[in-house]
Amino acid sequence: MHNKTIAQLSAGLAAGEFSSTELTQHFLQRVKDNQDLNAFITVTEPQALAAAQAADARRGAGNADVLTGIPFAHKDIFCTNGIRTSSGSKMLDNFIAPYDATVVEKMAASGIVSLGKLNMDEFAMGSSNETSFYGGVKNPWDTQRVPGGSSGGSAAAVAARLVPGATGTDTGGSIRQPASFCGISGLKPTYGSVSRYGMIAFASSMDQAGPMARTAEDCGLLLQSMAGFDERDSTSSERDVPNYNGELNNSLKGLKIGLPKEYFGEGLSADVAKVVEAAIEEYKKLGAEIVEVSLPNSHLSVPAYYVVAPAECSSNLSRMDGVRFGHRCEDPKNLEDLYRRSRSEGFGDEVKRRIMIGAYVLSAGYYDAYYIKAQQVRHLISEDFKKVFEKVDVIMGPTAPEAAFKTGEKSGDQTSMYLSDIYTIAVNLAGLPGMSIPAGFADSKMPVGLQLIGNYFAEPKLLNAAHQFQQVTDWHNKAPEGFE
Amino acid sequence: MSLKQDEIIKISNLAKLNISDEQMGEYENRLTSILDLAEQMGSIDTTGVEPMSHPLHMTQRLREDVVTEGSQREHFQEHAPSVEKGLFVVPKVIE
Numbered sequence: 001m002h003n004k005t006i007a008q009l010s011a012g013l014a015a016g017e018f019s020s021t022e023l024t025q026h027f028l029q030r031v032k033d034n035q036d037l038n039a040f041i042t043v044t045e046p047q048a049l050a051a052a053q054a055a056d057a058r059r060g061a062g063n064a065d066v067l068t069g070i071p072f073a074h075k076d077i078f079c080t081n082g083i084r085t086s087s088g089s090k091m092l093d094n095f096i097a098p099y100d101a102t103v104v105e106k107m108a109a110s111g112i113v114s115l116g117k118l119n120m121d122e123f124a125m126g127s128s129n130e131t132s133f134y135g136g137v138k139n140p141w142d143t144q145r146v147p148g149g150s151s152g153g154s155a156a157a158v159a160a161r162l163v164p165g166a167t168g169t170d171t172g173g174s175i176r177q178p179a180s181f182c183g184i185s186g187l188k189p190t191y192g193s194v195s196r197y198g199m200i201a202f203a204s205s206m207d208q209a210g211p212m213a214r215t216a217e218d219c220g221l222l223l224q225s226m227a228g229f230d231e232r233d234s235t236s237s238e239r240d241v242p243n244y245n246g247e248l249n250n251s252l253k254g255l256k257i258g259l260p261k262e263y264f265g266e267g268l269s270a271d272v273a274k275v276v277e278a279a280i281e282e283y284k285k286l287g288a289e290i291v292e293v294s295l296p297n298s299h300l301s302v303p304a305y306y307v308v309a310p311a312e313c314s315s316n317l318s319r320m321d322g323v324r325f326g327h328r329c330e331d332p333k334n335l336e337d338l339y340r341r342s343r344s345e346g347f348g349d350e351v352k353r354r355i356m357i358g359a360y361v362l363s364a365g366y367y368d369a370y371y372i373k374a375q376q377v378r379h380l381i382s383e384d385f386k387k388v389f390e391k392v393d394v395i396m397g398p399t400a401p402e403a404a405f406k407t408g409e410k411s412g413d414q415t416s417m418y419l420s421d422i423y424t425i426a427v428n429l430a431g432l433p434g435m436s437i438p439a440g441f442a443d444s445k446m447p448v449g450l451q452l453i454g455n456y457f458a459e460p461k462l463l464n465a466a467h468q469f470q471q472v473t474d475w476h477n478k479a480p481e482g483f484e
Numbered sequence: 485m486s487l488k489q490d491e492i493i494k495i496s497n498l499a500k501l502n503i504s505d506e507q508m509g510e511y512e513n514r515l516t517s518i519l520d521l522a523e524q525m526g527s528i529d530t531t532g533v534e535p536m537s538h539p540l541h542m543t544q545r546l547r548e549d550v551v552t553e554g555s556q557r558e559h560f561q562e563h564a565p566s567v568e569k570g571l572f573v574v575p576k577v578i579e
Contacts (some may be wrong), residue, residue: 001546016552029560094563095563096559096563098556098559098562102575115547137487190541191539191540192540192542205537205538205539206539214566222490231545231547234544234545235540235542237540295527299524300524300525300527300528302521303521303523303524303525304522304525306518306521306522307522307525310518313569314499319502321500322565323558323565323572323574324564324565324572325563325564325565326565328566332574333575334575334576334577335574335575336487336500336540337575338574338575339500340500340501340502341502343499343500343501344501344502347501351517352499352501353514353518355499355501355502356492356499356511356515357515357518357519358500359495359499359500359537360487360491360495360515360519360523361500363494363495363498372523372526372535373530374522375535375536375537376530376533376534376535376536377525377528377530378535378536379527379533379535379536380530380533382536382539385579391492412496414514414518415517415519416523429539431538431539431540432539435507456540483517
């Protein structure tokens with residue numbers, strides 16, 4: 001059962017081949033049998049079984065939706081009423097969320113069955129899942145390697161068939177890079193498509209939730225239940241939600257694909273380049289037209305991001321002060337001591353570094369040189385994309401410069417860790433939708449993802465391009481050994 | 485640009501974080517390397533470029549000033565570190 005996609009499981013439920021309770025028990029057992037991966041922070045078995053029972057009753061009454069009864073799990077960044085919501089941090093280890101995030105509420109309304117909360121880099125700050133307070137997640141393709149991050153628990157759980165789909169969030173590549181490292185599909189929607197309400201904030205002008213699953217079609221099904229205007233999110237888009245899978249079967253004949261020359265230069269591993277080039281050949285066979293394009297300021301996306309994101313995080317994380325919720329130090333001497341020790345004990349090293357950088361670039365005397373400059377560079381980067389999308393329908397390239405690296409390999413050198421998001425970050429700065437789909441394997445036998453970038457709100461087009469590729473390739477069906 | 489110890493202390497005061505003497509060297513190195521990365525932005529001229537704070541150039545949406553939620557104080561305080569008579573308790577601020 002666990003090798004079926006969400007679309008197939010949904011058809012099986014509709015045909016009465018199995019019940020949601022059976023499915024849920026099956027996947028819960030897989031979660032228990034694979035605890036070594038450390039993909040879950042919290043497993044909510046009783047709630048899952050109750051939800052499965054309710055889903056079966058709903059199906060019996062004839063009101064089932066396409067996702068009703070499908071087991072899945074949320075990244076532990078989404079607030080879940082009555083259930084610990086840690087964001088991967090000691091700071092929130094004791095935080096029982098008092099309300100549901102909009103995404104959680106909407107998905108629950110569809111009847112989907114959450115098995116629990118997935119591991120992640122602390123406050124979504126990381127590209128390897130190693131900054132989690134709960135320990136790193138193992139990549140099911142090679143347990144000596146990282147699953148990517150920050151949605152590493154989500155990617156590993158889907159790749160290991162512990163769940164057929166999961167939510168993730170992507171501020172600088174946190175859905176796409178782990179999807180690439182674990183050989184699954186992941187979509188970061190256009191900024192504003194999915195509500196940020198109840199999603200613990202990292203960098204609010206870039207944070208965006210999205211689906212992670214094995215196929216593009218499944219990503220579309222999940223996104224359909226996540227997206228939509230929410231008055232509780234001040235930057236939520238008021239546009240009508242499209243039928244995300246409405247263009248899946250369109251032909252790609254004449255589709256114009258732009259290949260940014262900057263994404264194929266220095267820094268890209270030869271084995272990853274080979275996989276991406278082979279994927280582009282497949283697209284040619286499908287009738288697409290390839291155009292070389294340029295994103296001349298893309299080399300400045302990582303520098304701009306590491307000013308904008310820390311600035312926003314230093315502000316967002318100021319609410320973690322030990323007063324109203326979360327970790328509080330023992331016996332504070334005074335209020336200042338309470339703030340400082342609660343924060344110093346509750347945050348991990350990477351989070352502290354980013355808060356410090358943020359406080360610095362926003363401080364008097366440095367604001368213009370760093371923060372305003374970064375916002376200007378951000379504008380130039382988004383203009384680069386705008387020009388390219390006058391000529392092409394979709395941009396393609398590698399998701400990450402290399403396949404999954406070994407645990408500990410980059411933890412001492414944050415700059416090289418930061419560069420693992422070099423091809424994904426510009427998309428967040430511009431607010432565009434981006435996707436990663438499995439496209440082959442590197443020399444290390446680890447999966448390699450192909451990145452697809454679309455124009456604003458062009459998710460149906462991205463899903464179409466990804467789905468058509470998955471009709472003629474079977475990389476997305478490969479399972480890591482021992483998890484088939 | 486390299487960050488000096490006194491600047492790190494100043495930033496840690498702004499950020500309400502304690503940095504121990506043993507950690508100081510590592511903070512100097514790591515924060516300096518992040519700022520070095522940021523300084524690559526100096527390679528292009530951005531004179532006259534409008535700073536972009538929001539990807540969709542949206543303006544803030546406004547709504548009617550009406551009550552949308554009732555009080556949930558007890559519920560929200562269930563997991564607070566220290567509460568008394570509906571108030572969050574902190575160490576004495578005024579003697």
